[in-house]
Amino acid sequence: MKKLLIISVLLLFAIVSFSQKITRGPDIGEIYFLGPTNNGEGLYYSTDFGETATFVDGSMNFISIAADKTQGGVYCVTLPTALYYSNEFGYSNTWEFKFSNSYLSYFIFSGVNIGHVFSDCYMHSEDFGSSFIVHSLNGWFGSLKNASIDNIDENIGYAITKKTTVADTVYFFRTYDTFENIELIYKLNYPWYEDFRLRRGVSSGEVFLFDFTQNKLLISSDYMDNLNLIESFNFTTFYQIDMVGGQQEGELYVLYNFVNMMWQNAHIYIFHSTDYGKTFEVFHPFAKGNEPVLANFSTDTTEGEMPFTVEFCNFSIGDIQQYEWDFENDGIIDSYEQSPSYIYADTGLYSVRLTITGPDSSNTFLKENYIHVKKITGLNEVYLSEINCYPNPFTDKTTLNLSDNKMKGATVILIYNAHGEIVKTINTKNKISVTWDGTDCSGKKLSPGIYYCKTNAINISAKKLLLTH
Numbered sequence: 001m002k003k004l005l006i007i008s009v010l011l012l013f014a015i016v017s018f019s020q021k022i023t024r025g026p027d028i029g030e031i032y033f034l035g036p037t038n039n040g041e042g043l044y045y046s047t048d049f050g051e052t053a054t055f056v057d058g059s060m061n062f063i064s065i066a067a068d069k070t071q072g073g074v075y076c077v078t079l080p081t082a083l084y085y086s087n088e089f090g091y092s093n094t095w096e097f098k099f100s101n102s103y104l105s106y107f108i109f110s111g112v113n114i115g116h117v118f119s120d121c122y123m124h125s126e127d128f129g130s131s132f133i134v135h136s137l138n139g140w141f142g143s144l145k146n147a148s149i150d151n152i153d154e155n156i157g158y159a160i161t162k163k164t165t166v167a168d169t170v171y172f173f174r175t176y177d178t179f180e181n182i183e184l185i186y187k188l189n190y191p192w193y194e195d196f197r198l199r200r201g202v203s204s205g206e207v208f209l210f211d212f213t214q215n216k217l218l219i220s221s222d223y224m225d226n227l228n229l230i231e232s233f234n235f236t237t238f239y240q241i242d243m244v245g246g247q248q249e250g251e252l253y254v255l256y257n258f259v260n261m262m263w264q265n266a267h268i269y270i271f272h273s274t275d276y277g278k279t280f281e282v283f284h285p286f287a288k289g290n291e292p293v294l295a296n297f298s299t300d301t302t303e304g305e306m307p308f309t310v311e312f313c314n315f316s317i318g319d320i321q322q323y324e325w326d327f328e329n330d331g332i333i334d335s336y337e338q339s340p341s342y343i344y345a346d347t348g349l350y351s352v353r354l355t356i357t358g359p360d361s362s363n364t365f366l367k368e369n370y371i372h373v374k375k376i377t378g379l380n381e382v383y384l385s386e387i388n389c390y391p392n393p394f395t396d397k398t399t400l401n402l403s404d405n406k407m408k409g410a411t412v413i414l415i416y417n418a419h420g421e422i423v424k425t426i427n428t429k430n431k432i433s434v435t436w437d438g439t440d441c442s443g444k445k446l447s448p449g450i451y452y453c454k455t456n457a458i459n460i461s462a463k464k465l466l467l468t469h
Helices: 002-020
Strands: 021-026 031-036 041-046 054-056 062-069 073-080 082-086 095-099 108-110 117-119 122-127 143-149 157-163 165-174 182-188 196-199 207-211 216-220 226-231 242-245 252-260 265-273 281-288 303-305 308-312 321-326 343-346 347-359 360-372 388-390 398-401 411-416 422-427 433-436 449-455 463-468
Touching: 021 062, 021 242, 021 252, 031 062, 031 242, 031 252, 031 281, 031 433, 041 062, 041 281, 062 108, 073 108, 073 303, 108 143, 143 196, 196 242, 207 242, 303 308, 308 360, 411 433, 422 433
Parallel strands: 303 360
Antiparallel strands: 021 031, 031 041, 041 054, 062 073, 073 082, 082 095, 108 117, 117 122, 143 157, 157 165, 165 182, 196 207, 207 216, 216 226, 242 252, 252 265, 265 281, 308 343, 321 347, 347 360, 388 398, 398 433, 411 422, 411 449, 449 463
16 A cells, blocks of 8 residues: 555656646736645736736646636646636636546647647647547657647647657657657757756747756757757756746746645745846745745856956845855855846856855855856957956055056056946056055945956956955
8 A cells, every 4th residue: 555655646746747837828927827825736827927926726636737829718637637628717616627538648738829729749629628639640759758839830849758768868859730740850868757848939930948857948949950058047846847938039937836844835936037048037926934045046148258247147036144156166255245246357167156045044056167258359368468466365455566568558557346346546657566455446445355457558457356354
């Protein structure tokens, strides 16, 4: 009996893990999603991108949901396996039984046209789920991992399969005739158990691929011929997680449900992006008990020429009491701000680490080789001479040496803070060296931290200074 119970729990977890938990409605900002309630699970509806949500039903054993193109129309698959449809936003007592047989998948998604709904890539309905057209899937092999269709032409579709006998490969397929015939595009070297989710974007040929095992988001804009990595994330210790493309260009939603301590703590987070998942805004439509503490950050541009100013987007969650940013992963805390900016003065690859601290726990997220700073295009390497400073780091004062021949023409030294703001201007005309005592233009002692000095001489790079206590 104990073995049977364990097998049942694992089977239910597998069903829940790969079914669709969030779906977009026909209007901008309109989404449906499944998530925890005070004592169970249910269906929510939002018209403001997930910032707020209305709980509409907890009476169904929801496994998967999909919104129709009709306003207020939503499908659900339940346990035992059956398809239902509501034309009243999914409110209780508005569900109409539509279909049930052994071919009905736990994973459903809406079609391009009103009344069209797909049961994975196996079959689809054109009459709101009352009957289904079974797909031939000629050319198919393996076990299905996930599937999706194009946002403009539902004849175009995609599928990912696995073979349990081939441990290190997954297979990507494409169809042009609604899964009647399907062709292998390529195979990739991934473990067969990798948790992939395919979701369509807005434009034709646009497909999001989220690898929830490695927490990486990829996108294709050419019908899956090529995949490009967008970002990596720190999505751990979740109860349920899913994603869906939005109705606007570049729009993406990530649903993160958290439950622990036998439902003493239960939270729903909606991560919303309008730049293809490069940056996010976080909404928290349901909260009960203590929040999880989870660090997440990104920037819309990770590569640039020196000196390169990066503005970081912080979309961490939790009751956060402290932020600690290490922009070069050198063990030095560079900022305690929530969403800081930072100037990278030198060329190279930089790893960035963020540690957040809550009331009783902390969480760290490291993005290795995240920022790439290049030299200025066309600049001769011989001229990339730095200002010579000693001591550095310093406490009271540091000497800036201008004796290098390349410094000819320098009349001022500009001191910048990590935000790129000029805090001090030092006159250097006819001087071989100058001293800076760590004060600003008004003579006030600056706070300890990272500063940069740069002359107005041509082709001279900035120098990083560390002011300590």
